[in-house]
Amino acid sequence: MESLMIYMPIAMAILGLIFMLVKQSWVMKQNPGDGKMKEISDHIYEGALAFLKAEYKLLAIFVVIVSVLLAIVSFVVPTTHILIVVAFIFGAFFSAFAGNIGMKIATKTNVRTTQAARTSLPNALKVSFGGGTVMGLGVAGLAVLGLTTFFIGFFYFFMDSTWAAQVINGRNYSPTELMTVVLETLAGFSLGAESIALFARVGGGIYTKAADVGADLVGKVEAGIPEDDPRNPATIADNVGDNVGDVAGMGADLFGSYVATVLAAMVLGNYVIKDMGGDISEFGFGGIGPILLPMAIAGVGIIISIIGTLLVKIKSNDAKEDQVMSALNIGNWTSIVLVAVSCFGLCHYMLPETMQMRFFGLVEPVEISSMRVFYATLVGLVVGATISSVTEYYTGLGKKPVLKIVQQSSTGAGTNIIAGLATGMMSTFPSVLLFAGAIWGSYAFAGFYGVALAASAMMATTAMQLAIDAFGPISDNAGGIAEMSEQEPIVRERTDILDTVGNTTAATGKGFAIASAALTSLALFAAYVTFTGIDGINIFKAPVLAMLFVGGMVPVVFSALAMNAVGKAAMEMVQEVRRQFKEIPGIMEGTGKPEYDKCVAISTEASLREMILPGLLTICFPLAIAFLPMLFGMDPLAIAEMLGGYMAGVTVSGVLWAIFQNNAGGAWDNAKKSFEAGVIINGEMTYKGSEAHKAAVTGDTVGDPFKDTSGPSMNILIKLTCLIGLVIAPILGGHSLEEGMAVSQTNAEAVVVRTISTETDADGIITNSAEAKVTTTTQNNGQTVIVEKLFKGTLEEVTEASSAYAKAQKE
C-alpha cells in the first residue's frame, strides 16, 4: 500500500480527467440553440481556434529555441541532464493542451448556457458551471498527471526507483544528490508550463484589451453600430478575447503555479530527508514521504474539487445573485475544509511523527512534528480564503472603497482616477501584511518546507477555483449571445445574474492567483537558495543590494510595456476594421460577411508580437545577471547571491504592483457598474449617461489594462523569474554532482571571545564581571551556520562554563 502512494496522484488525475470527459460530453450534448445563436457562437469558436492556431505557431518556434538552448546548456554543464529538454517540451505541451481544452469547452458552453437560460436559471447555472468544471479539471488533471508521470519516470531513470546510493563512474552518489538531479530535471516541466503561461497570460491580456478597445473605437464611435454587433469584424475578436484572457490566461497561470508549487515543495522535501540523516526508509513510502506529500495533496485535491463542484447547484428558478453566490460558496468552502481534513490525514500518514529540519542560522536541527507541517498547510488555506475577502472588500459593489470612487466621480475624471489609484494602493496594506504573516507563520511551523506546503494546500483546490472562475466569462458570453440573437428579456436577466456573480468571482480569482504566485515564488526562491547552496542572500553586499533595486524596477517597467502594448495592438485592430468596412461590399447592410478570422489573426499576431518585449525583459534580465559577470570571472556563488537579490526584488515589487493594479482596476470597473443600478451622489440618484458616469467610464478605461493585462502579468513575471533562477541554479554551483561528497560532512569549531569589565561599586569593592561568547561554525553542505552563545558572570564562572561548552561543541 505504502509504496503504491507514488501512483496515487496519477490515479486521481486520471479519475479527474475521466470525470472531465463525462462532464464534457454532457455539456456537448446540451442543446446548442439555433439560427442566429448558433451562428454567433460558431464565429466565436472559429475565432478562438484562429487564436490558438497563431499562438501554437509562435509557441512552436519559442519551444524549439528554448529547447536548443537547454540542450546546449545540458551538454556544456555536466550537472544538467538532456532529459530536461524532454520535460520542458512536455510541460509546454501539457499546458497548451489544457488551455486548448478550456478554450474549446468555454466557446461551446456559452451558447448552450444561453439556450439553457431559456428554460430555467438552475439549468443555466448547471451548464455554465459544467463548462467551468471541465476547464478546471482539465488544468488540474493534466498538471498532476504530467508532473507525477515525469517524476516517476525520472525517479526510475536516475535512481532505479529506489532511495539508495549509487556508484557512477567510480564515484559514490548519495540518494539526496540523485534526487536533486531528478528534481532539477523535473524543473524543465515547470519551466515549460510557465513559458506557455507567459504567452497565454501576457499575450492573452494584451489580446483581450486590444480587441475590446479596437472594436469599440471603430464600431461604436466611428460606425455608430451597437456593441457586440455581428457586422463589426472585431466583435468576434472581442468575444474571443474574453475567453483568451479570462479562461485560457487564468488557466495557464494557475497551471504554472500548481506545477511550480508542487515542484518547489518536492525540492524542499528532499532537503528535509537530508536533514534527517539522508535516509528515512524506515518510515515507509520508499523513504521519500516528504517528497511525495505535495503530490499526494494535489492528487486528493482533484477528487475534493470534484466533490465541491457537485455541490454547486440551485433549485429555485427565482433565485438571485445571493443564492447563486452561496451555491458557489458552499462548493468552495466544502472543498477547502475537505482539503484541510485530508492534509491532516496525509501529514499524519506520510510524514515521520517528528522530523529534524535545519533552520537557517541555527546549527542544531529543530524537531518538527508532522502536525506542525499540517499547521503550515492551514496557514496556506487561510491565506487563500482571506485574500479573496480582502479583494472582495476593495473591489466589491456597494463596499466603502467603490462607493468612495463613485462619489469622487461627481467632480470629474481626475478625482475618479485619484480615488481609484489610492484604493489600489491602500489595498496593498492588508494584502501584504497577510502575506508577510503567512511567510512568517508557515516558516515558523515548518521552515521553508512549510511555506511550500502552505502554497501546495492552497493550490489543492485549483480545479474548483478555476471552475468558479471560468463560469464567469462563459456566462458573460452567454449574455452577449442572448442580446445579439434577440432572446426574450428573461433569458438575458438570467444570464445577467450569473454574469454579476461571475464578476465577483473574477476579482476574487485574481486575488487567489496572485496569492498563489506569491507563495509559489517564495517556495521557488527557497528551493533556489537551497539548490545553489549559497550562504543566504545578504543585501548588505552592495552588488546584491543593487540587484534588489534592479529587480524591484522590472515589474514596473514590465507593466508599462504591457500597457503600451495594449495601445499599439488596439491601433492595429482599428486599422483592420476600417479597411474591412471600406473594402467589403454590403458589410454594413448585413449582406457581406466580415472577415472575422483576419481580424482575429491580426489581433492575435499583434498581441503575441507585443508580448515579446516584456517577455524578453522577463527572460533576459536573470540570464544577463547570471552570465555577464561570469564572463568577467566573478565567483559563481557571488553571482548566485546577486541573482537571489534580483529574484527577491522582482517578487516583492511584483506582488505589490499586482495587488495595486488588479484592485485599482477592479474597483474602477465596479464603480462604473454601480451607475447601472443608479447611485446617490450629493443626495441625487445618478444613472448611466450622467457626467459622473462618464468620469467613471474614463476610470474604467484606465483600469482595463491594469486589471486584465499588466496586473495579472505580474504573476507570470515573478514565477518565471524564480523558475529561471532555479533552472540555472546548477550552473551557479552548490549541490551538484561534482561537489556532492561534501553533502553530509559537518565540522564544528568553537571560538571564544572574552570581554572583561571591572567595576567598582559604592563601597569600593571591585567586581570582575566577565562575558564569553562561544561561536560555533558548522559547515553543512556548503552552507555555513553560525551559532553564538553568550555567558555572563564572574570571570571564573564564565571561563569554566564557556570552555566546557566550547569543548562539547568541538566534539
Next chain:
Amino acid sequence: MESLMIYMPIAMAILGLIFMLVKQSWVMKQNPGDGKMKEISDHIYEGALAFLKAEYKLLAIFVVIVSVLLAIVSFVVPTTHILIVVAFIFGAFFSAFAGNIGMKIATKTNVRTTQAARTSLPNALKVSFGGGTVMGLGVAGLAVLGLTTFFIGFFYFFMDSTWAAQVINGRNYSPTELMTVVLETLAGFSLGAESIALFARVGGGIYTKAADVGADLVGKVEAGIPEDDPRNPATIADNVGDNVGDVAGMGADLFGSYVATVLAAMVLGNYVIKDMGGDISEFGFGGIGPILLPMAIAGVGIIISIIGTLLVKIKSNDAKEDQVMSALNIGNWTSIVLVAVSCFGLCHYMLPETMQMRFFGLVEPVEISSMRVFYATLVGLVVGATISSVTEYYTGLGKKPVLKIVQQSSTGAGTNIIAGLATGMMSTFPSVLLFAGAIWGSYAFAGFYGVALAASAMMATTAMQLAIDAFGPISDNAGGIAEMSEQEPIVRERTDILDTVGNTTAATGKGFAIASAALTSLALFAAYVTFTGIDGINIFKAPVLAMLFVGGMVPVVFSALAMNAVGKAAMEMVQEVRRQFKEIPGIMEGTGKPEYDKCVAISTEASLREMILPGLLTICFPLAIAFLPMLFGMDPLAIAEMLGGYMAGVTVSGVLWAIFQNNAGGAWDNAKKSFEAGVIINGEMTYKGSEAHKAAVTGDTVGDPFKDTSGPSMNILIKLTCLIGLVIAPILGGHSLEEGMAVSQTNAEAVVVRTISTETDADGIITNSAEAKVTTTTQNNGQTVIVEKLFKGTLEEVTEASSAYAKAQKE
C-alpha cells in the same frame, strides 16, 4: 594647519551665511513696486507667516513629545546619551530656521522680481535668482554650521578633542568606541532636521495642492472669477502654497539629506579608522581625517556654490529661455567641476595615501588608495548630473514621452492617463539602473564609505541646486503678481521666460532630491548595519523576508494616504471659501476684504493634521518592528536584521514610487502646457480649450498630488525610516560601550573539507583527483567573515597545499 581643518567647515558656513546676509539685504533694497503689486505681495507674505505660525505650534508639540521619548530612552538605555535630546532640538530648530529664511526671502523677492521685470529681463533674473541664492545659502550654511558645531562640541565633551583611549568607570574605551558615541549623539541633530522635513515636505505638499484645488473649485467653477483673483480668499493660500511646497518643502528635504549624508559618511569614516588599526594619528588631522573629510567637502561646497551663483547672469534684454537656461547651466556645471577638483585635492590631502578597508564577506582588509575614494565622489557627481538629464527627458516639453502623452490626449482622458502612468513607470528603468550602477561603482571603489562620500560630493552643491530650484516658484509668483496688478504685457512675458525655465529646474530638482535621498538612505543603511554589528541582512531568513515585503508596502500606502489627504484638505478649503463668500459683505464687489489668514490657517491646520497619519505610519512601523518582538523576548540582533530588511524594503520601493510619481506628474503637467503654444495632433494644430486639452487637464489633475505631494514625500519617508533605524541601533545591540572590548579582537580558524573522486579514463588508468576547501572564519567585532579557498589537484598536492594554507591562516 592640519588640526585647524576641523574648524574649516564652520568658517566656510559662516562665510556662506555672511554672503547670504549681504545678498538678502541687496534683495530687500530692491524696489518692491507700488500699489496693488505691493498689496498682493503683502498678502502672500502674511499668509506665509500664518503658515509658519501654525506649523511652529504643531512642531513645538512634536519636538517636546519626541524629546521626552528620547530622554526616556537615554535614561533606560545606557548607551544613549542625554545630549541626543539637545542635538535633536537644535536639528529641528536649525531646519525650521532655514525654512523661515527661505519662505521670507521668497515671499519678499517675488514682487521685487515683478518690479525688476518692468526694467529688464537681466534684472529680473538677477533679483529672482538672488532670492534663490539666499535660500540656498541659508539652508547649506545652517546645515554645515549646526552639524559641525555639534560635532566639535561632542568631540570635546566625550573625547577631550583627542583621538585617544579613555578609562571611564574603570573600563578602557577605545577611541573608535568613543567616536561611535559622539556620532550616535550627533544623529539626534539629523533626526531633528529630518522631522522638520516631514512636516515641511509632506504637510507642505498637502497644503499646496489642497489650496490649489480648493481655490479653483469654488473660485473658478462656482463663483466664476478668474484664477489668482484677489477676491478669492483662497488665492493667497494658493500662492503661499507654491512657496510652502516648492521652497520650504524642498529646502527642508535637502537640509535633511545634506545633514544625514555627511553624518553617515562620518560614521563610516570612523570604521575606516578602525579597520586601519584604530589609530591613524600619524597621518595628521588629529587622527580623524576620514571623519572630517565629508564635512570639509560640504564646507568647500558652500564657497563653490557662491562662485557658481555669481556666474548666473545674462546680458541681453532679448534673451529667451535657452539663454536663461544656459546661464543657470554655466553656474551649475562650473560648481560641479569645482567640487570634483576640490574632492581630488581634499581626498589627496586629508586621507592616508592607502587605507585598509574591510569589505563584507572578505577576511583580509583591502588596500584602498585615497584616489579610489576620489573616484567614488566622481560617481556621486555623475549620478547627480545624469539623473537630472533622465528626469528632463521623461518630463521635458517637446521630448518624446511628453509628445506621446499629447497625442494620446486626442482619444480622451483615459488614454492620456494610461500614457502618463506608463511614462512614469518607464522612467524607473534608466533611473534605477543608474542608482544600481552608482551603488555598485562607488562600493567597488571604496566600500560603503565610498557610497556615503559619493552622496556627500553630490550634495556639496546643495546651495547652488536650491538657488536654481527656488528661483522657479519666485518667478512663478512674480508672474502671478504681474497678472493681478495688470502690468504691461512685456513684464509678464519676461517673468514667463523665467517661469518656463523654472518649471524645468523644478523637475530636475526633484530628480536631484530623490537621487540624494536614495544615496543618503543607502549610506544610513550601511551606517546602521555597521552600528548594530549584525552579520549583514540575510533575506533568506523568513522574518527578514517578511519585513522586506512590509517595507515595500509602506511607501505605497503612504502615497495613498497622502493623495487622500489632499482630497480631504481641499474639501475643507472649499467650505471655508463658500462661508466667506456668503458671510462677508461686499467681498465680490471688492469692497469687503476677504479673511485671507483664516483661509490660510484652515488650509495649514488641515494639511498639518492630515500629515499626521502618514507621519505616524513612517515613525511607528520601524518602532513597532524594533520593540514588539522585544516584548516577546526575541534576540535583539535578529530584530536588528528584521529592521534592516524593513529599511531595505522601504528604500527600494520608495525610490521606485518616487520616480514613478514625480515623473508621471511632471510629464502630465508639461503635456498640458504643450497645448498653450499649440500642438499638432493628427495633422491639425490643437490649442487650449480643445477636447484633447481637456483630457490633458484631467491628466494634470491626477499628476498634481503625484508630483507635489506623494512623490516628493517618498524622499522623507525613506530617509526618516533609515534615520530612526540608526537612532535605535544602539538599543538593538552591537558596537556599544558595553561590549566594546571585543572590537579589535580577531580569531581565525581554518576548517578543511576534502572531496575525493576517483576516475577511470579510457585506458583504464585510475586517477585520484582531490579537492580541499579551507574555510577561514574571522570574528571581527561581532561580524563574522568567512573566506573559502578551494584547492584542486591530486590527493597529495591538495593535502599539502591546503594544510599549509590552513596553518598559515590559523597563525
